[in-house]
Amino acid sequence: MWDVVIGVVAALALAWLTLVAALLISRPRGGLLREAIRILPDTLRLIRRLAADGSLPRGVRVRLGLLLAYLALPFDLIPDFIPVLGYADDAIVVAAVLRGVARRAGRDAVRAHWPGSDEGFAALCRLTGLSR
Template sequence: MTRALTIAAALVGLWALACLVMMLLAHRLPPGLMRQVAEFLPSCVTTARTLRRDPAVPRRAKVALLVAVVWVVSPIDLLPEFLPVIGPLDDVVAVILLLRYAARSIPRERLLDAWPTDPHLLERLLGPQVRRRPGRSLR
């Protein structure tokens, strides 16, 4: 039992180290699309953690953000991570869909304030801001 626990702890440590190295290398990229893509998932996780602590964010948005974070850090995926290009694709698609769902009930300014990197990619993913008519709900 302790051997399995030691192996699991070592694997989690290696995974965390690999994530840290990738984030550090992403900061060395020149500004542009490749840098934004490299920073996308860490930015999503940071944004979700920030917004989950915000009392003004509705509960359903917090649940969607929690599911997005769990989806990213979960070792269980629809597509295995070791497959080139398409491995992380299920993480990115799930996070984008959950972020767009949560963004419908979060004020755009609050969402952009919580985004830790360049907001242009987030604005492109969310699309144009839809103005709701008074008295109409999103249900």
């Protein structure tokens, strides 16, 4: 019995460490993480607007819906009480999903739904790799 419990706990710990490592690998480099955190409120509104746009491909809307569900969960991969990383994990996940979504949806669709400033959109373009 204890072997099973220890095995399950070890497997969960390994899965968690793998997810944290994936977050660290996919995080934006340089000052982009700081920019991602700064534009996070506008980015969340963008995600909601893009997810509601029926003209976008279904795969894009599904990814955005799953991202919104992840953000709504009451727990995180890295708890928020851990300084810096606790809040950065949400920004990293949002940035990673947005890279693929923005490239698939296109710059024009993202710009049409962007609720923030031009400087914020420029930061989003740098973060997602969209050409300005």
